[in-house]
Amino acid sequence: MYFKNISIYSLSVWLVLSSCSGKKEEEKTVYENKKFAKTEQNTVQLSEKQIQSVGLTTTNIQNKTMQKLVRLNGKVEIAPSHISSVSSIMGGHIKSINVINGSHFNKGQVLAVVEDPQFIQLQQDYLVTKAQLESARLNLNRQKDLNTSKASSDKTLQTAQADYSTLNATLKGLEEKLRIIGINAKGLSTGNIRSRINVYAPFSGFVSKILVNNGQYINPSDTLFELINPTGLLLELKVFENDVDDVKIGQEILVYNNQNTEQKSSAKIVSMVPNIENGGASIAVAKLSSPNPDFIRGMYINAEVSVNSRYTLGLPNESVVSFENKNYVFEDLGNRKYKMIPVTIGISDDSFTEVLKANYLKDKKIVQKGAYSLLMLLKNKAE
Template sequence: MHFKILSIYSLALALVLSSCSGKKEEEKTVYENTKFTKNKENTVHLTEKQAQSVGITTTTIQDRNMEKLVRLNGKAEIAPSHISSLSSIMGGHIKSITVINGSHFSKGQVLAIVEDPQFIQLQQDYLVTKAQLEAARLNFNRQKDLNTSKASSDKTMQTAQADYSTLNATLKGLEEKLRIIGISVKGLNTGNIRSKINVYAPFTGFVSKILVNNGQYINPADTLFELINPAGLLLELKVFENDINDVKVGQEIVVYNNQNPDVKSNAKIVSIVPSIETGGSATAVARLSSVNSDFVKGMYINAEVNISSRNTQGLPNEAVVSFENKNYVFEDLGKSNYKMIPVTTGISDDQFTEVIKADFLKEKKIVQKGAYGLLMMLKNKAE
């Protein structure tokens, strides 16, 4: 009985060992006899079996005419020069507010109504001064006629002239004050004096903030509204370091927001901040070619920049491999030996990748098909 149990355990152990041995043989087949030149960890040697399995082909550096599409993202902001604080010229109580936050308004539209007795007094002063001026004008003309016939003294005429000039200046000042608060003196009489004035929109735009409420007393220095002029909308876009040399002031770009990605608008880059931020990007500032109400302050924006085609040197995409944020190609040294070479890449399309300063590769045979497999062999050997 004990002998049978022992036999069963022996059989199970043999099966486990056989399974482990099979896995090791399978792994050995994958990287069988992969050799690295001593002290040259960037060089790999393939056996004949591996070379047939990978099916390596080679190419050479080529002159290409390539275009580049740079994709950017960022946010819509408003230039400080196009954010306005609106106040009332004169103090008073807020009688009514005709807009809410986010409201669109047109230039000249009434945004609020302010009421105060001083508006009545100002109109009254104007009408009284106007009547006094007319009396002073008549008196001045009479004194001039009398002075001509020496029926009145020069002093009397000069006094009449001074009174007329003083009242005329006072009237002009009152007229200007009324104009500023939106009351026209044309047609103003004792029958249409009003206690309310309107606060008008100075341009067409949007209400960003309302800082008052009905019934509140305001002083002339108090801000009633913060207004946004959409003509000052700016698009602040991130440009990564690899693309910074391709994005220029004056370039036309296409922009769209995430809500309507199929609806695209034209814009132009107006400035580039000459510094690289912590995240490895610079900021390009663009302005819409025409005012578009679909874009508002704080909205996330996407943009596309088509870089003009240029003659450059490149390789097929599969010949360039990436590892730990660096790019490499493999040179065919002959006799199934391959050397990994770091390269700096530029623009790319669906077939080719630009290699910057590629003259040192001109006489070399570069692995095309199989480059990624060689990279994996080097990586696994290193691990």
């Protein structure tokens, strides 16, 4: 019985040890499998059919002269100095309005016609004063002749001179008033007195607002129109904090609107607002090199600024893929096997992207066309 118990005990010990040993072997195998999966998680192998479907091609790291391309966006605005409010010099009733909102006008064009009896009175005062001045001139000349022969006193001559000077000043004032309401005093006569004056465009541009209507009585302080001079068109562009040091006054840029991205116009940065707003951006103000009627106030636009030209190592843009805010390329390992390699990128242009510290890629074949497809296959495999 004693030996039987020993045998049972020995057998139990052996079974426990065997069980532990087997468990360790199993854990070791699972661990090794996990370790193998970890080393293989950044590689993907394709079949011939997959390679043909993707149309995969390879390239090599290349030396390129590149420029950093800063992309900006913003809106078209008008400088305050080029937005004009037009009013009538004198009050009256609006007889006619010759433009509509948004219409183009030329300098000197009649925008509106204003009518009032005071215009008649002003012309009448001018003609009466002109006649009185002529009479005063003749009287002054006569008094000079009489005073020379002592036939009249010095006081009479002085009075004649004062009358002439007063009327001459009055006439000049009336002449100037007529000029600023658009009436040529030199050609004025009793036969062409008129009750209406024209409101003329001070420059060529566009009508932004019309604030009156026909028949309305307006005062000299009332604004009739708001006009825009397109030569004051400005581009206000947002420059994010990490690009502020690269955007400078005097730089040439290319701008385009969202409706016509292929048609780009040249402009120059004329001002930089020296502060960062709450959104993390500053404002660059640019001006078009030549007028472009396609750009209108309030339109959203995009711009490109090329800076920091340098000779560097780079790859075609399609070779570099992004995932979870990191950048990668795929190395062709041969036998239809591809490995994902993390890279740090620098500047980029329309076709190439700079790869920083890229000497370790010089002897490697890098996937060009199909890199994104490889990324998708690899991530699906990992999932």
